[in-house]
Amino acid sequence: MKKYIAIIVGSLIIALAYNLFLIPSGVLSAGVSGLAILVSLISPFDTSLLNIVFNIPIFIIGYYFLGKQVTFNTFLVVITLSFFLFIVPIYDLANDLLLGSIFGGVITGLGIGVILKFSSSSGGFDIIAMIVSRVSNMSIGLLLTAMNGVIVLISGLVFDWTIALYTMLNIYITGRVIDTIHTNHIKLTMHIVTTEGEAIRKELLEAIYRGITLSKGQGGYTLEEKDLLMMVVTRYETNTIKDIVRKHDPKAFINIFETVEIDGEFAKN
Numbered sequence: 001m002k003k004y005i006a007i008i009v010g011s012l013i014i015a016l017a018y019n020l021f022l023i024p025s026g027v028l029s030a031g032v033s034g035l036a037i038l039v040s041l042i043s044p045f046d047t048s049l050l051n052i053v054f055n056i057p058i059f060i061i062g063y064y065f066l067g068k069q070v071t072f073n074t075f076l077v078v079i080t081l082s083f084f085l086f087i088v089p090i091y092d093l094a095n096d097l098l099l100g101s102i103f104g105g106v107i108t109g110l111g112i113g114v115i116l117k118f119s120s121s122s123g124g125f126d127i128i129a130m131i132v133s134r135v136s137n138m139s140i141g142l143l144l145t146a147m148n149g150v151i152v153l154i155s156g157l158v159f160d161w162t163i164a165l166y167t168m169l170n171i172y173i174t175g176r177v178i179d180t181i182h183t184n185h186i187k188l189t190m191h192i193v194t195t196e197g198e199a200i201r202k203e204l205l206e207a208i209y210r211g212i213t214l215s216k217g218q219g220g221y222t223l224e225e226k227d228l229l230m231m232v233v234t235r236y237e238t239n240t241i242k243d244i245v246r247k248h249d250p251k252a253f254i255n256i257f258e259t260v261e262i263d264g265e266f267a268k269n
Contacts, residue, residue, distance in 0.1 A: 003073065004076070006114050006115060006117070007073065007076055007077050007080060007115055008080055009111075009114060010077070010111045010112065010113075010114040010115035011077055011080040011081040011083075011084055011111065011115070012080075012084050012088075012111075013107055013108075013110055013111030013114065014033075014081055014084075014107075014108055014111035014112065015081055015084030015085045015088045016084075016088060016107060016111075017029075017103075017104045017105075017107035017108040017111065018033070018037065018047070018085060018104070018108070019085065019088045019089065019090045019091070020088075020090075020091055020092075020093040020094075020104075021093060021094055021099075021100040021101075021103050021104030021107065022037065022100065022101075022104040022108070022170065023037055023040075023041075023047065023090055024090060024091065024092035024093075024094075024100065025092065025094065025096075025097050025100035025101065025104070025166070026041060026097075026159060026163055027097065027100055027101050027104060027155075027163060027166045027167050027170050028151050028154075028155050028163075028167045028170075029104070029108055029151075029170065029171075029174070030108070030125060030148045030151065030170075030171045030174055030175075031124035031125030031147070031148060031151070032051070032054045032055055032058065032124025032125060033047075033051055033081075033124055034148065034151045034167075034171075035050075035054055035151070035154075036050035036051040036054055038151075038154060038155065038158060042158065046085075046086065047085050048081075048082040048083070048085040048086040049082070051078060051081060051082045051085065052078060052079070052082050054124065055074075055078045055124055058124055058127050058128070059071055059074065059075060059078075061127060061128070061131075062074055062127040062131075065127075065131045066127065066130060066131065074127060077115055097162075097163075097166050098166070100166075101166040101167070101169045101170040101173075102169070102170075102173060104170050105169065105170040105171070105172070105173030105174045105177070106173055106174075106177055108170075108174045108177075109173060109174040109175070109176065109177025109178045109180075109181070110177055110181065112174065112178050113177060113178045113180065113181025114181065116130075116178065116181070117181055125147050125148065128143075128147065129143040129147065142175065142179070148171045151167060151171065152164050152165075152167050152168045152171070155167040186234070186235050186258060187232055187233070187234060187258070187259040187262055188232070188233055188234070188235055188238060188256055188257065188258055188259060189230065189231070189232050189233075189256070189257055189258075189259045190229075190230070190231045190232075190233060190238065190241060190254060190255070190256050191228065191229075191230055191254070191255040191256075192228070192229040192230075192231075192241075192245055192252055192253070192254050192255075193217065193226050193227070193228055193252060193253040193254075193255075194226065194227050194229070194245065194248070194249040194252040194253075195224070195225075195226060195227065195249060195251075195252075196227070196248040196249040196252070197214065197226075197227025197228075197229060198227070199248045200227075200229065200244060200245055200248050200249065200252075201214065201229060203244050203247075203248070204229075204231070204241065204244055207240060207244060208231075208233065208237055208240065208241060210231050210232070210233055210237070211231070211232075212229050212230070212231050213229070213230040213231075214227065214228070214229060214230075215227075215228045215230070216228065232259055232262060238256060242254060
């Protein structure tokens with residue numbers, strides 16, 4: 001339920017950024033949505049419809065590389081975003097190119113970051129960035145900023161280079177905000193102290209493609225025997241792990257801290 005609420009809220013936030021700041025200013029957003037905005041500005045087609053059409057081939061790629069669940073979530077995001085783009089009126093709230101670019105970038109990054117935090121994407125370049133990030137371990141925000149250079153070039157060629165520079169500013173701000181919220185490339189170490197170690201271990205191995213180190217411990221106060229599970233994971237996997245642990249042992253103690261460096265095998269998928 002939290003995931004779908006996040007998808008709805010994130011999509012609404014992005015739609016507000018587009019229709020209140022970016023589209024009225026003529027500033028393009030990142031990725032396929034930016035292309036949808038561009039085509040809508042020079043054609044009679046609506047941004048919401050173009051956003052769906054342009055994302056269809058991306059869905060196919062995401063299905064093979066990210067799996068059914070992420071692709072399904074992404075499909076929901078694109079449909080929900082297109083719906084909000086259709087119903088939210090276009091209104092120039094900032095009435096200024098600089099303010100429109102800055103606030104549009106911040107709000108767009110906020111919406112995308114919320115969606116990515118719950119293991120989905122807003123479609124388009126987000127899917128490609130997630131795939132490349134898993135293979136290369138680069139941050140998603142950096143990848144989106146790099147890939148969206150083509151949007152800046154198109155903006156400069158179709159409109160003018162002033163708009164292109166504002167588009168570049170908007171894309172950069174969006175990427176920075178995404179990295180602030182969605183930190184999937186950061187690795188975390190989780191120590192789980194529980195009395196239900198075997199049940200938790202089995203379900204974690206089925207749900208999370210990560211190695212687990214097991215050891216025995218003893219409660220300092222109760223002297224009760226405890227199981228200690230240690231895992232190195234990505235940040236977006238922590239919610240799933242905590243849900244599994246709490247299902248088997250509501251009183252389990254979980255210690256999470258950032259991992260500075262990994263030397264050895266670590267699955268990026």
